[in-house]
Amino acid sequence: MNIPNTMPVQNPRTGEVDYYITPPTAQEVKDIATRLRANQVAWAAAPLEHRLSVLRKFADVVEKNRDAITKAESLDTGRWRISKEAPDGLAWSIRGWCDRAADILARAHLEGTSTIMPNVTYRTQLKPYPLLGVISPWNFPLMLSVIDAIPALIAGCAALIKPSEVTPRFVAPLMDCIAQVPELAGVLHYVVGGGETGQALIGNVDIVCFTGSVNTGRKVAEACARRFIPVFLELGGKDPVIVTENADIDKAATAVLRGSVFATGQICFSLERVYVQEKIHDKFVDLLVKKSEEIELNYPDVHKGHIGPFIFGKQAAVVDSQLDDAVAHGAKIRTGGKSQNLGGGLYMRPTVVTDVTHDMKLMTDETFGPVMPVMKYKTEAEAVKLANETEFGLSGAVIAGSEDEAMKLGQQIDAGGISLQDTILTTAILRDAEKTSFNFSGLGGSRMGPASILRFLRKKALMTQKGDLTAMKSLTELPAA
Numbered sequence: 238m239n240i241p242n243t244m245p246v247q248n249p250r251t252g253e254v255d256y257y258i259t260p261p262t263a264q265e266v267k268d269i270a271t272r273l274r275a276n277q278v279a280w281a282a283a284p285l286e287h288r289l290s291v292l293r294k295f296a297d298v299v300e301k302n303r304d305a306i307t308k309a310e311s312l313d314t315g316r317w318r319i320s321k322e323a324p325d326g327l328a329w330s331i332r333g334w335c336d337r338a339a340d341i342l343a344r345a346h347l348e349g350t351s352t353i354m355p356n357v358t359y360r361t362q363l364k365p366y367p368l369l370g371v372i373s374p375w376n377f378p379l380m381l382s383v384i385d386a387i388p389a390l391i392a393g394c395a396a397l398i399k400p401s402e403v404t405p406r407f408v409a410p411l412m413d414c415i416a417q418v419p420e421l422a423g424v425l426h427y428v429v430g431g432g433e434t435g436q437a438l439i440g441n442v443d444i445v446c447f448t449g450s451v452n453t454g455r456k457v458a459e460a461c462a463r464r465f466i467p468v469f470l471e472l473g474g475k476d477p478v479i480v481t482e483n484a485d486i487d488k489a490a491t492a493v494l495r496g497s498v499f500a501t502g503q504i505c506f507s508l509e510r511v512y513v514q515e516k517i518h519d520k521f522v523d524l525l526v527k528k529s530e531e532i533e534l535n536y537p538d539v540h541k542g543h544i545g546p547f548i549f550g551k552q553a554a555v556v557d558s559q560l561d562d563a564v565a566h567g568a569k570i571r572t573g574g575k576s577q578n579l580g581g582g583l584y585m586r587p588t589v590v591t592d593v594t595h596d597m598k599l600m601t602d603e604t605f606g607p608v609m610p611v612m613k614y615k616t617e618a619e620a621v622k623l624a625n626e627t628e629f630g631l632s633g634a635v636i637a638g639s640e641d642e643a644m645k646l647g648q649q650i651d652a653g654g655i656s657l658q659d660t661i662l663t664t665a666i667l668r669d670a671e672k673t674s675f676n677f678s679g680l681g682g683s684r685m686g687p688a689s690i691l692r693f694l695r696k697k698a699l700m701t702q703k704g705d706l707t708a709m710k711s712l713t714e715l716p717a718a
Contacts, residue, residue: 252578313406447470486520544584567594621646
């Protein structure tokens with residue numbers, strides 16, 4: 238059924254179209270942006286504590302409405318447990334940032350006397366960009382739509398968010414929550430739609446945060462460059478893990494499995510390349526296969542099992558193609574295999590692949606599925622070389638016999654976040670440490686640590702001349718050395 242001026246949305250568990258969205262026109266996006274800009278003036282001028290109190294009210298409302306949000310995101314993603322955790326995760330994130338904000342902003346304000354011209358004093362002013370535009374992906378619909386917006390709102394920006402058209406159901410209950418906090422509703426709004434809506438958003442904002450693929454990220458960056466506005470890109474990954482000869486094989490296999498198949502591997506910092514020292518390779522693979530075969534699909538009961546369907550059906554075809562290419566070039570599938578249609582949804586069991594090389598797409602292209610290609614290495618130098626032999630550089634991991642051994646190797650991997658003695662630890666540093674991406678995995682400052690707030694603030698320096706201008710020989714005179 239075709240409904241005029243709408244976009245169909247497919248259910249990932251049934252494969253059927255059961256939802257429609259109506260994208261706004263370009264003029265409607267412009268009108269929304271204009272309203273947000275007008276309201277942002279008072280929002281930014283208000284004391285920090287006022288903005289924080291409004292956001293804390295929002296956290297309370299989200300928690301009270303968690304069931305509606307969970308139900309909608311579960312329909313979006315085809316999974317239950319992760320969707321159930323999302324509303325509480327949002328409330329937790331808001332409160333955590335609110336607790337840290339005052340200290341972060343206080344430390345960013347500088348004042349003093351010039352070390353070059355002692356008669357000049359200075360102080361800094363932080364001024365927010367009026368309107369942030371966010372374009373977020375389908376793999377974690379709620380959390381990745383707000384991960385940049387919450388720090389920006391704290392900084393004093395307004396925010397206009399376009400989530401993926403693949404997973405838009407959560408927007409309606411979330412907008413209901415926003416409406417219950419009128420002051421927030423004046424500076425935070427969602428629009429639904431595809432590429433045209435994203436283009437309209439970029440044309441009406443002052444700064445952009447994009448999370449998604451490299452190809453689309455490049456287009457977003459080019460559009461922002463034409464407008465001379467800042468852009469922050471969080472893009473794809475092909476994350477490696479190095480398992481050393483001295484590692485605890487049982488713990489390593491558990492960590493690799495979790496890091497590769499969590500959320501069906503549909504996470505930017507999922508492990509997609511496994512390098513194991515040749516002396517323990519066979520034992521490691523055997524154990525990884527055993528543990529993988531104990532994992533259950535999240536079918537037919539959404540409340541049971543470990544691995545849900547592919548959220549975006551086309552992604553299953555991408556992973557299948559990579560497996561076909563690997564096998565054609567000599568790789569062996571030890572367990573799992575290509576996707577299977579169950580009740581209309583596309584599922585894939587944890588898949589362990591051996592005899593892989595860097596001539597295979599499975600080892601070079603982003604997979605975004607629950608696949609673990611395992612490759613032998615002889616020396617630590619070879620392991621590091623293999624880990625860095627990629628156009629990506631989002632994150633990675635090392636599991637070794639000791640923390641010192643893991644640290645030594647981790648410091649040599651060219652990626653922004655390195656997990657040691659475990660995998661996918663990136664979220665642990667959300668409010669604490671900053672990281673940036675290497676190569677094609679991203680662009681711009683860190684979305685983690687203090688920079689997550691500070692990147693939304695333009696920095697001004699106010700300089701005061703304290704000396705007697707009439708006593709100076711020229712306007713450019715500098716003090717004697």
